[in-house]
Amino acid sequence: MWPGTLPLVVLLTALLHPSRSIKPNFREVEKRVLDEILGPGSYDARIRPSGENGTDGPAVVHVNIFVRSISKIDDVTMEYSVQLTFREQWLDERLRFDDHDGRLKYLTLTEANRVWMPDLFFSNEKEGHFHNIIMPNVYIRIFPYGSVLYSIRISLTLSCPMDLKLYPLDRQICSLRMASYGWTTDDLVFLWKDGDPVQVVKNLHLPRFTLEKFLTDYCNSKTNTGEYSCLKVDLLFKREFSYYLIQIYIPCCMLVIVSWVSFWLDQSAVPARVSLGVTTLLTMATQTSGINASLPPVSYTKAIDVWTGVCLTFVFGALLEFALVNYASRSDMHRENMKKKFREMETSSIDPGAEPEPDGATTFAMVRGTEVHADDSESLSLLLRSRLTLCRVFQKPLVGHEGDSMTQCEVHMKQRPKNCCRSWLSKFPTRSKRIDVISRITFPLVFALFNLAYWSTYLFREEAEGE
Helix, strand or coil, X not given: CCCCHHHHHHHHHHHHCHHHCCCCCHHHHHHHHHHHHCXXXXXXXXXXCCCHHHCCCCEEEEEEEEEEEEXXXXXXXXXXXXXXXXXXXXXXXXXXXXXXCCCCCCXXXXXXXXXXXXXXXXXXXXXXXXXXXCCCCEEEEECCXXXXXXXXXXXXXXXXXXXXXXXXXXXXXXXXXXXXXXXXXXXXXXXXXXXXXXXXXXXXXXXXXXXXXXXXXXXXXXXXXXXXXXXXXXXXXXXXXXXXXXXXXXXXXXHHHXXXXXXXXXXXXXXXXHHXXXXXXXXXXXXXXXXXXXXXXXXXXXXXXXXXXXXXXHHHHHHHHHHHHHHHHHHHHHHHHHHHXXXXXXXXXXXXXXXXXXXXXXXXXXXXXXXXXXHHHXXXXXXXXXXXXXXXXXXXXXXXXXXXXXXXXXXXXXXXXCCHHHHHHCCCCCHHHHHHHHHHHHHHHHHHHHHHHHHHHHHHHHHHHHC
């Protein structure tokens, strides 16, 4: 070969095969493909796609969602806020294109009005908005075989009717419902995507709830205009009990126990016992009002209402117990004064030579050597009646002794079997002291039984409803 002929051969080869030296611009290819498949003469976004295998059946749309966060679950308004990535996928054979030997995997659009879109809406939505920072968080992907994937990030505030009978030991089910607004099941059907239709972010944290599980289901609805396809996902939330244990249950128990301190104070310490009872009662009432203020006014009784109501009853009962003790103390004091006065009357000496005064101002009655003035006639009458009653009860006659001008009633008490409770109470001579001692045992015992019944009842009901 002559010298200098090799460069000429290379140049002729490059001129005859230009595709090997110049790479095509696939962005230009995408533009050309989009213009071809979405041109005004080839595609109309107002017409829905055909059914499966090109039939006239309904268009099938597969749905899946990714829950990014759940920011709030409100008991008062009965709603919850969620942010999710919502995806729909369907087949539109009018959008088929050549993938250029696999080099065009899909085409991307950011304008949803360029292609036909399912008219899906969230039926239990209260508020909602799209995310446009920095650009609208939405895209549409068109695959070579005509499949369309629509993805968008949205934030929703959804209604969540709650049953608060077991509050705060309850579980709540909040639903997310998606349905077609205008297309009936003859034209459009929604299906959950096979495999994993609902995904939840791993580090999902809620302040007062725990997401236990979620279930997907169908909820087709029939109206006067036809049957409409509907999808739903049920989110099962369990309320965190530790917050309420620290903020409500333990403080209420402490208030009830503090109200029992008055049982150990002296019955004569009226200011201390009254102030303690009134303070605990007002504090318990304030606690109950604060709890009810954070909940909606429902017509049924909640578990927290039973707890606060019984605790308030115990505190009020401790205050009433002091009123009873105070009354019994005054009664004991009156009785003690009567006994002391009667002893003084019995031990007073008798003057046999004394003659009654002519004006009758002073009259003497002699009973067992007791000198009783006329001014004490009522006390004497009461004493005689009580002695006669005892004599009748124990069938012991009034026995007169020779040489004695008085009448005696010998009462012989029958021997009764020993009773440990009665013998123990006999150590406390006054009724007021006995009431305090009995209250020290009765109040804690009844409160412990109430706790046993309360926790066993509501915890078992919680487990039953959780299943």
